[in-house]
Amino acid sequence: MESALARLDTQAKIRLLTGSGFWRTHAEPAVGLRALVLSDGPAGVRGERFDERDPSAVLPSPTAVAASWDPALARRLGGLLAAEARSKGVDVVLGPTVNLHRSPYAGRNFECYSEDPLLSGAMGAATVAGLQAAGVAATVKHYVGNDFETDRYTVDVRIGARALREVYAAPFEHIVRTAAPWALMAAYNSVNGTTMTESPLLDEPLRGEWGFDGLVVSDWFAARSTEGAALGSLDLAMPGPHGPWGDALAAAVEAGRVPMKSVDAKVRNLLRLAARVGALGDPGEGTLPPHEPEDERALLRTAAVSGTVLVRNHDGFLPLSAEGLRRVAVLGPNAATARVQGGGSATVQPRHTVSPLDGLRAALGDGVEITHEPGVRTRPRLPALDHRHATDPVTGAPGFRVRFHAPDGSLVLDELRLSARLLWLSDAIVQQACAVEVEADVRMPGGGPHRIGVAGSGRFRLTADDTVLVDEDIAKDDPLSGILHPPERSTTHHLPADGRVRLRLRHEFPTGALVVGFLLGIEAPDTPADEEMRRAVALAADADVAVVVVGTNEEVESEGVDRTTLVLPGAQDELVRRVAAANPRTVVVVNAGAPVLLPWRAEVGAVLLTWFPGQEFGHALADVLLGRSEPGGRLPVTWPADEASPALRSTTPVGGVVAYGDDLDIGYRGRPAGGHRPAYPFGHGLGYTTWEYVAVSAPDDVPADGDTVVHVTVRNTGPRHGRHTVQAYLRREDSAVARPALWLAGFATAEAAPGAETTVDLRLAPRAFAHWADGWQVEPGAFTLLIGDSAEAHALSTTLRVG
Structure with missing residues (x-):
């Protein structure tokens, strides 16, 4: 080097x-x-x-x-x-x-x-x-x-x-x-x-x-x-x-x-x-282990299960018994269209996605009738045109004909694409071109009025046959706006009864542009909202179990934009309440990458938080619902009950500044203000068995160097093998130093068969006892160690002395 x-x-x-x-x-x-x-x-x-x-x-x-x-x-x-x-x-x-x-x-x-x-x-x-x-x-x-x-x-x-x-x-x-x-x-x-x-x-x-x-x-x-x-x-x-x-x-x-x-x-x-x-001659460090697609899918399925948090399970409603099911209603806007990832730079093109609907159909087989209705719509933006509704005018194959043109009008690239969401970043083709054209013959079943348009930054001209739909130079706000949250232009256009139309989109850009990207979109007419919800509620009433999949999407949760509300988009809360009223055997699956409000949480049989669970979503969800796997998750974040709590910090700058005035009291570490309690505390999560905390063993004094090792014995008191996260928090009641209410000091996983005991070691690093005061300092005295299921549930405690 x-x-x-x-x-x-x-x-x-x-x-x-x-x-x-x-x-x-x-x-x-x-x-x-x-x-x-x-x-x-x-x-x-x-x-x-x-x-x-x-x-x-x-x-x-x-x-x-x-x-x-x-x-x-x-x-x-x-x-x-x-x-x-x-x-x-x-x-x-x-x-x-x-x-x-x-x-x-x-x-x-x-x-x-x-x-x-x-x-x-x-x-x-x-x-x-x-x-x-x-x-x-x-x-x-x-x-x-x-x-x-x-x-x-x-x-x-x-x-x-x-x-x-x-x-x-x-x-x-x-x-x-x-x-x-x-x-x-x-x-x-x-x-x-x-x-x-x-x-x-x-x-x-x-x-x-x-x-x-x-x-x-x-x-x-x-x-x-x-x-x-x-x-x-x-x-x-x-x-x-x-x-x-x-x-x-x-x-x-x-x-x-x-x-x-x-x-x-x-x-x-x-x-x-x-x-x-390995980019400087030698092979570099590390060795890539063998990797097979089946191993990948199994790992991602396991990961999705392990992160699923069961926050409510009234009277042991879950897991469901497949043998007792004849009809299952799978409802909600995220049931058939899986939200497996958030928006922005974390987004990738998936190899495949398994929706909750697909996963339950595969798990239950032909012996159980699966019915489905979304009930509500939640996407405010134009969806990308599905390549299955488009054919290449040149070959007749499914997809879109994409052509790049040089400044002299010559053809630089001519290819077939299967996506109407297109993006080129510092691409060699873009360096030679000044315009890209997309052309496709589109057939939307039934015809009628459709919203057709483009999302992107720059000069666009979009036509449907001979009708001009968009002809505009769309401004951008910053270098990444065309990627993350592009402006959108659309027009309602009436398609003939057979739904056929030729769409042509031309986008012009400076030669050598670093970023070229846009979306060609189309949206069918909306079904009246009350009709969609009525159909969903009717299916729920006629089912043994209703599984309602609600949540956000990659537009609500994305790089480049903060949320203005924690309320679920659209009328999803109303859908849950009406379904639960029609069928008390309702489980709600919350498909959101971060907390949303759950005002109906006490009205349903069970609530599962799946986050954005990756491509194996549906298979993992079926495993959990049917008890083939235990939901392994515990909350990594406090889940708020409402938006009135002063603990919900603003993300809006004032005079160009955001002051972290909460200081050390982020999340669960702060004391509840004004009586506001969360819906579910940090660390909370249920499983399919129950646990008893038996004993804690800890040294009387914290060692000057090295970890403090605490032994915690727990017993599986439930009917099946289980896995449990044992959490350790520290508190200092009498301190000369301002401190959080409590703070996480360590955690470990216990696993045991029904009736069995097991002991886990919790390792508390020296830093757990330290505070910053122009250097790391440890205040001598007694710290209370709290052992339990969450930041609010502590079954055991002991005293640790420092100095």
């Missing part, structure tokens, strides 16, 4: 510090360095193309993974991400995301693990270990304070010193110290007045106190200055080839405003990363 650095001149070094495109770094053949490929990957690895012809495995959302409270499972999923990465030529996965759930309104919570720094750090470290054991770099993000999306490019997050070190930076520290990640991403936002790509926090505590020796990469388009970023510890500005460095940095070095040693340090970090992933 040092010999390679010595052979590079100043221009070559500076060239390496900005990407060559959206996902790649520059190669330098003179020193044996190939380009590094980076890709989004918190819940699936996309690769360099967002293309239905190159799909990916869709993992459960990080909230679902955290709900398992199982670091070993997270490590296995990290290995799966590594296998996906290598199959797509990816060296660096941009994940895990370990920002905290400070507010339930944050639109990207589904992509983060938890409101608790210890749980987030443990799950993140395990994911990093799984990735890097296979020789693929993990990129821990977004350091730090990117806990919401509103004005994320410009907002200044004000965090006190204790809260920063004890809460928001804590998961990053845990991962750096225990898993040694090879890369870390600097966030868009500022913290305490300095944008994170220039922040002194990249030096201390990251590189100094914690000993991070990896590469610091900017979030995409986050690097804003030449000298400010160059004098700090940012190493790589993405994407490229344009950015704040390049010639401007070369001039600053020549003028002596940026020392050459700063450039050398950045290049050294890049070369170290390249060596670790």
